[in-house]
Amino acid sequence: MTCSIRFSCSALPHDIILKIGSYLQATDLCALSSCSRFWRDLCGSDILWEPLFKERWPLLSTFDGDNTLFPDAQTDDETSQKWRRVYVMQHMEMASRASEVIAFVTEWPAALSLEASEYLHAVETMSSMRLGFRDVELFLFKPNLSVLLNLVGLIYCIKHLKPREQVLDAMRRCGVSEQLVWVKWLTLGRWSRGRRMRDETVSRQVCLADVVTGKEETVLRVLQRGVVHEVLRVCVSTVDLVCTPCTSSTIRNY
Structure with a gap:
């Protein structure tokens, strides 16, 4: 004699199901x-979506002093679904903001390369837009996008x-950690014994993972600082810029 037992998750207490659901990400929910x-x-319960929202955008509540964006204080009502709607709206807003950054980078006349002023402007634009870490993962760490993005x-x-x-x-999860980019910069020649040495041009192809881990620490410092002091020009490119002269006569006005 065989005995079959049917089990339905809906038979579980809701608090147990919600506890299990709290371990899921937004896409899983x-x-x-x-x-x-x-x-x-x-x-769709607020009990699940409010923590997801605050984890993804932890600083946003600081900029919403009038409470125009967020629902009322945290609730234990499992039927309330306000936070899911707010999450979806914010996701769409961040997608729109990220598309502006993508358009800014890809619509330059020389789409294969960027000057320091251009990519640093994109970085500061992202900061003013308050893009979160997950936003960068979703919208910029894509293998099908330019390595410059x-x-x-x-x-x-x-x-x-x-x-x-x-x-x-995050870059490894998204499959972009091994992307290669060319970085080229012009360093002002130093003075030695009353004579000024020649300007030095450095052109180097680097892997993004090496930039993050510190194997290319010099490159990262140059990229973060841009055109300052002894560094006169910085370019990033998807192709080798060795054939492009990088002299003081070609420097743009920053």
């Missing part, structure tokens, strides 16, 4: 909510958001 009406209602996201994360280890892990 959206996928699970498409299974049935029961899961749609449960996976991957690099802009890398510099932004290191400068404004996360420790290098977390940035490297």
